[in-house]
Amino acid sequence: MSPINAPQNATQRLDQAAPLFAALGDETRLRLLVRLCADGPHSITRLGSRLPLSRQAITKHLEVLAHAGLVRSARQGRERLWELEPAKLGEARQILENISEKWDEALGRLKDFVEA
Numbered sequence: 220m221s222p223i224n225a226p227q228n229a230t231q232r233l234d235q236a237a238p239l240f241a242a243l244g245d246e247t248r249l250r251l252l253v254r255l256c257a258d259g260p261h262s263i264t265r266l267g268s269r270l271p272l273s274r275q276a277i278t279k280h281l282e283v284l285a286h287a288g289l290v291r292s293a294r295q296g297r298e299r300l301w302e303l304e305p306a307k308l309g310e311a312r313q314i315l316e317n318i319s320e321k322w323d324e325a326l327g328r329l330k331d332f333v334e335a
Contacts, residue, residue, distance in 0.1 A: 236314050239307060242287035247272065248280050252289060252303065260293075260302035 242248055251266055267277045281301055284290040288307040292299045 236310070238287045239289070239311055239314075242283050242289055243311065245280070245283075247276075248284055251277070251280055251284065252308075255290060255301065255303040260300040262298045262300055264298075266301065 243252075247270070250270065254266060254269070255261060263274050263277050263281070266281075267274060270277065272280075281290060281292070285292065288310075289304055290301050291304050292301045294300075
C-alpha cells in the first residue's frame with residue numbers, strides 16, 4: 220500500500236467504526252450490552268425486565284446494536300434471543316488503543332518540545 224492511500228484507508232476504517240461508537244454512546248444500549256455480557260443470551264422480555272422501556276423501545280435499541288455488529292439474534296421457538304457479538308467489542312477496543320497510542324506519541328512530542 221502506498222503512503223498516499225494510508226490516510227484514506229484509516230479514514231474509511233473510522234467511517235466504518237462510526238456506527239459502532241454511536242451505538243455505544245447511548246446509556247440504554249450500554250445497559251443492554253452489559254446485561255448480555257454478564258448473563259448471556261436473552262429474549263426482549265428478559266432484557267426489558269429491569270428497564271422502564273417498552274418492548275418496542277428495546278427492540279429499536281437492539282436493532283441499532285445489531286446494525287453496529289455488537290449483537291445478533293436467533294429465533295428459538297416463538298422468541299428471538301439476542302446475544303453479544305464479542306468480535307465487535309474487540310474491534311472497538313483496538314480502535315481506542317490506536318487512538319491512545321497516537322495521543323501518547325503526541326504528548327511525548329509536546330514534552331520533548333517544551334523541555335528543549
